[in-house]
Amino acid sequence: MDTSVPARVLAVDDEVRALRLMSRVLDSGAIGCRTAESAAEALAILRQEPDIDVVVSDMDVPTADGIEFLDTVRREFADRPWLQLLLVTGQASFDTAVAAMRLEASDYLFKPIEPKSLRESVQHALTRAESIRKVRATTRESPGASELRQVADTAKALAEDMRRTIEQDASRRDAPGTGPGRPEDTCLRTLKLLQKMHVARSGIFGEAVMPEPAWEVLAELMRARLAGQHLSVTSLALSSKSPMTTVLRRIEDLIQGGLAARMPDPADRRRTYVELTPEGMARMQLFLEGFARTALAAS
Amino acid sequence: MTPGIPESQVTDMRRLLRDVNDELSIAVLQIEMLLESGGSEAQSRESLEESLDACRKAAESLKRAWLILGPRRTP
Numbered sequence: 001m002d003t004s005v006p007a008r009v010l011a012v013d014d015e016v017r018a019l020r021l022m023s024r025v026l027d028s029g030a031i032g033c034r035t036a037e038s039a040a041e042a043l044a045i046l047r048q049e050p051d052i053d054v055v056v057s058d059m060d061v062p063t064a065d066g067i068e069f070l071d072t073v074r075r076e077f078a079d080r081p082w083l084q085l086l087l088v089t090g091q092a093s094f095d096t097a098v099a100a101m102r103l104e105a106s107d108y109l110f111k112p113i114e115p116k117s118l119r120e121s122v123q124h125a126l127t128r129a130e131s132i133r134k135v136r137a138t139t140r141e142s143p144g145a146s147e148l149r150q151v152a153d154t155a156k157a158l159a160e161d162m163r164r165t166i167e168q169d170a171s172r173r174d175a176p177g178t179g180p181g182r183p184e185d186t187c188l189r190t191l192k193l194l195q196k197m198h199v200a201r202s203g204i205f206g207e208a209v210m211p212e213p214a215w216e217v218l219a220e221l222m223r224a225r226l227a228g229q230h231l232s233v234t235s236l237a238l239s240s241k242s243p244m245t246t247v248l249r250r251i252e253d254l255i256q257g258g259l260a261a262r263m264p265d266p267a268d269r270r271r272t273y274v275e276l277t278p279e280g281m282a283r284m285q286l287f288l289e290g291f292a293r294t295a296l297a298a299s
Numbered sequence: 300m301t302p303g304i305p306e307s308q309v310t311d312m313r314r315l316l317r318d319v320n321d322e323l324s325i326a327v328l329q330i331e332m333l334l335e336s337g338g339s340e341a342q343s344r345e346s347l348e349e350s351l352d353a354c355r356k357a358a359e360s361l362k363r364a365w366l367i368l369g370p371r372r373t374p
Contacts, residue, residue, distance in 0.1 A: 015321055017325050018321065021325060021332070024332060090316075090361075111321065111324040112327035112328070112355070112358050114328075115328060
């Protein structure tokens with residue numbers, strides 16, 4: 001084993017012979033391993049060696065129950081989410097299994113352990129740790145990180161926009177002599193904000209990744225209703241960024257669901273337009289006003 | 300309360316069983332490593348395999364003993 005390569009595994013057991021053997025088993029699989037005879041020694045090694053990716057611990061380490069020790073490891077090294085915990089036990093119990101799951105132990109080995117299964121479990125844990133490290137490194141350093149910051153900034157700006165809009169609505173409503181504000185205004189502003197959010201999100205993730213044709217149709221119908229306009233099936237389908245056939249299917253779904261209805265155009269009987277039913281209108285109003293309230297409370 | 304075993308002795312029983320299992324575990328790992336290295340003569344290899352088989356049987360009996368004792372009580 002090349003000693004210049006930092007060990008990525010830490011084995012913890014109060015039995016020195018078991019530690020020596022585990023180390024030999026892993027070494028024969030070209031896996032570098034440090035050993036600790038107690039929980040305190042293990043914690044000290046982990047503090048000094050950030051390259052450790054996997055902790056293989058006996059359930060009965062001295063001075064601490066195995067679960068208690070692993071709990072401490074998870075809490076103290078919360079900034080190392082890639083750390084993989086492998087529990088070794090001689091006695092399976094439901095309580096231990098539940099505790100191990102809670103600590104997201106990556107595996108649970110029963111004594112007597114076979115070298116092959118120990119190597120396989122450790123190798124699997126190492127691979128998993130490595131992939132978590134890679135993902136974290138990517139999000140921290142890649143150009144994608146700036147896009148994520150952009151998402152966060154956009155969300156913050158939209159939340160501020162939303163808060164201002166709703167506060168303006170509320171102050172208008174409370175102003176003497178003006179009477180209650182129109183709920184339609186809140187709905188319209190909320191719709192506009194949601195549209196802005198959609199545009200911002202699509203700009204970053206791409207339109208094809210998260211299409212929402214049913215929501216797009218509902219929002220468009222609500223906007224038209226609030227503006228006193230009629231929308232034909234064709235113009236509704238054309239205004240959507242989703243494929244025509246998908247939009248037509250979603251319109252049919254909304255009609256079947258009682259949220260929208262097809263109406264003959266009084267000016268031209270050959271044409272039909274689609275509008276929200278009273279039920280659809282009530283639900284959209286409920287959603288938009290509720291969303292506005294929630295956004296205000298959160299901002 | 301474990302049937303037939305006074306409560307005061309259950310903890311000791313558990314410790315003993317755990318120690319036996321730990322020893323068995325060491326024996327199994329040692330034998331497996333010897334077998335993996337592939338250097339032993341045929342006769343020695345056969346002895347090792349028999350020893351390993353005996354250890355596995357002992358471990359199986361231990362598991363059954365754990366089941367009779369039941370889960371450890373948390374204070």
